[in-house]
Amino acid sequence: xxxxxxxxxxxAAYRTGRPLDARRAAEELWRGAGDARAAGLLAxxxxxxxxxxxxxxxxxxxxxxxxxxLRYARQGARIAALAGDHADAFARLQALLAAAPRTExxxxxxxxxxxxxxxxxxxxxxxxxxxxADPSAQSILLALLSLVHDTPMGSAPAGETPVAExxxxxxxxCSSDEARFALMATSYDRALREWPHEIVRIADARxxxxxxxxxLERATGDVVVFTHDDVEILPADFGQRLERRLAACDxxxxxxxxxxxxxxxxxxxxxxxxxxxxxxxxTGYRVTVYSRTVPIAHxxxxxxxxxxxxxxxxxxxxxxxxxxxxxxxxxxxxxTLRAARGGCRLAVATDLGVVHRSYGSxxxxxxxxxxxxxxxxxxxxxxxxxxxxxxxxxxxxAAHALxxxxxxxxxxx
Numbered sequence: 001x002x003x004x005x006x007x008x009x010x011x012a013a014y015r016t017g018r019p020l021d022a023r024r025a026a027e028e029l030w031r032g033a034g035d036a037r038a039a040g041l042l043a044x045x046x047x048x049x050x051x052x053x054x055x056x057x058x059x060x061x062x063x064x065x066x067x068x069x070l071r072y073a074r075q076g077a078r079i080a081a082l083a084g085d086h087a088d089a090f091a092r093l094q095a096l097l098a099a100a101p102r103t104e105x106x107x108x109x110x111x112x113x114x115x116x117x118x119x120x121x122x123x124x125x126x127x128x129x130x131x132x133a134d135p136s137a138q139s140i141l142l143a144l145l146s147l148v149h150d151t152p153m154g155s156a157p158a159g160e161t162p163v164a165e166x167x168x169x170x171x172x173x174c175s176s177d178e179a180r181f182a183l184m185a186t187s188y189d190r191a192l193r194e195w196p197h198e199i200v201r202i203a204d205a206r207x208x209x210x211x212x213x214x215x216l217e218r219a220t221g222d223v224v225v226f227t228h229d230d231v232e233i234l235p236a237d238f239g240q241r242l243e244r245r246l247a248a249c250d251x252x253x254x255x256x257x258x259x260x261x262x263x264x265x266x267x268x269x270x271x272x273x274x275x276x277x278x279x280x281x282x283t284g285y286r287v288t289v290y291s292r293t294v295p296i297a298h299x300x301x302x303x304x305x306x307x308x309x310x311x312x313x314x315x316x317x318x319x320x321x322x323x324x325x326x327x328x329x330x331x332x333x334x335x336t337l338r339a340a341r342g343g344c345r346l347a348v349a350t351d352l353g354v355v356h357r358s359y360g361s362x363x364x365x366x367x368x369x370x371x372x373x374x375x376x377x378x379x380x381x382x383x384x385x386x387x388x389x390x391x392x393x394x395x396x397x398a399a400h401a402l403x404x405x406x407x408x409x410x411x412x413x
Contacts, residue, residue: 003033010041019045036066043075052083070100077109086116094126101130107143120147131292135271142391145289150395150404160240168196169239170221170312174211175229176203187232195239197221208305209331210322216315225309234278234353234402241352242309245296249347251310251339255290256303256348260337261382263330263370265302269385274300276350276408278401280357281394285401287408288392289350295409300346305332306356314344324376329369337377351409353402 010025023045029038039062046055056079063072077092090113097106107127114123127144131137171188175181185199200218205211212226223246235241246252255275257268266273273290274297280286291297318339325331340346374380395401 003029003035006032007035007037007041010038014041014045019048030061034065036062036069036072039065040072040075043079047079047082052079055079056083070096070103073099074103074106074109077106077113081109081113081116086113087119089113090117090119090123097126097130101134101140102137105139107139108146111143111146114147120149123147128292135291136269138270138389138391141289141292144292145287145391145393145408148404148407150393150400150407152399152403160237161243163194166195166239167223167243168198168221169223169225169242170215170219171197171199171225171227172202172212172215172219173199173227173229174202174205174208174215176205177229180229184227184229184231188227188238191233191235191238193236197239207322207326207331208328209320209325209335212320212331213322216312216320219312222312223309224312224315225307226305226315227307228305228356228358230357231306232355232357232398234355234398234405235351238352241349245347245349245352246309246311248296248345249298250314250344251303251308251336251346253300253303253308253336253346253348254306254350254352254354256297256300256336256346258297258299258301260302260333260340260377260379262384263333263373263380265304265333267380267382267384268302270389272385273390274350275304275348276352276405277304277306278353278355278405279359279392280355284394284396285355285398286392286394287401287404288390289408290390294350296347296349298345298347300348301337301340302333303336303346303348305335307352307354308332308336314339318342318344324372325369326372327365327369329366330373333373333380334376337380349409351405353405355401 006025006029010022013021026038026041029035039058043055043058046058059072059076059079073096077089080092081089093106093110093113096103097110114120124147127140131140181201188199200215202211202215255277257265258272259268261267274293276289278285278287318335321334325334336346395404
């Protein structure tokens with residue numbers, strides 16, 4: 001028997017809608033050669049006929065005949081899931097991923113099986129261990145994010161700072177857009193309602209570095225938050241969160257990298273990217289995460305400028321360089337790179353709940369700023385990493401976005 005010819009005949013019959021001919025050829029191949037491919041095709045034929053038990057039996061024969069072929073392990077999990085046996089699907093996928101964690105698409109199936117079988121907690125532990133072992137595996141991080149609960153719990157924040165001990169906060173922004181500034185100011189006022197604060201607006205900034213320099217001169221707070229004017233702050237206890245995270249670093253942001261290899265922080269690539277940023281998505285939000293280092297990642301070398309918080313003394317020590325950064329790009333890379341080089345402790349937090357209403361633009365102005373940055377900082381002349389991505393999950397509203405952020409930021413996740 002020519003096994004390949006017989007298999008080709010069976011597959012041709014299957015693809016052209018002749019299941020009986022496909023079955024006869026596959027059964028002949030199985031009887032004559034015990035070929036795993038024949039058993040796999042018979043599993044598909046039984047599945048098409050709605051005979052899940054028979055399909056799974058043929059799949060298990062295929063796996064036994066060719067245990068090194070991982071396609072049959074995943075096929076068995078899918079058959080079990082279609083049969084409604086999600087616990088079996090979960091067990092099959094867990095075994096598959098333990099043997100071959102980079103199996104394409106299997107982590108998504110694993111998360112689906114975990115939710116269907118009520119084994120999210122166990123699956124989260126599996127995903128966490130796997131990602132710790134391979135911190136550039138995007139599929140594992142995405143599966144993990146999909147498993148975290150996003151149901152608002154309404155629990156009260158713990159460990160609040162007494163009112164008399166709350167350090168005043170100055171929010172500094174450069175904004176020439178009245179409507180956008182109003183939305184941002186309202187958001188910060190709501191988030192810092194129980195915290196002494198002011199909002200310093202520079203409406204005629206020639207560059208962000210120049211505007212922030214003037215804003216710092218006008219600011220009176222002990223803590224200064226330099227922020228874009230297109231952000232929204234979701235947590236009502238933002239001041240408490242900010243103080244808690246700033247106690248562990250000198251400069252705090254929401255996204256950054258532990259190494260600087262290019263004119264934008266994502267150039268560093270995985271596993272060097274960290275943080276959490278929320279974006280508007282359709283009628284809801286999109287929670288974007290860059291790593292599993294929570295609730296705060298230390299050792300950051302370069303940061304995104306959407307929000308940078310620090311003590312006034314730190315801001316005055318480092319200073320915004322308006323001569324080197326003449327426009328609205330590159331100011332954040334320059335500032336944080338100089339700060340890290342000067343011994344400041346940079347960190348990004350994953351629980352600040354910051355929404356950025358823009359993904360940024362990499363236009364001709366950005367390219368000009370990038371060239372200037374690379375001239376000033378030679379270490380930024382590297383090539384972008386091959387894996388420079390992120391993972392994200394859509395949620396329906398702000399309450400679900402904040403709940404997901406809070407649950408994601410739990411160290412014991």
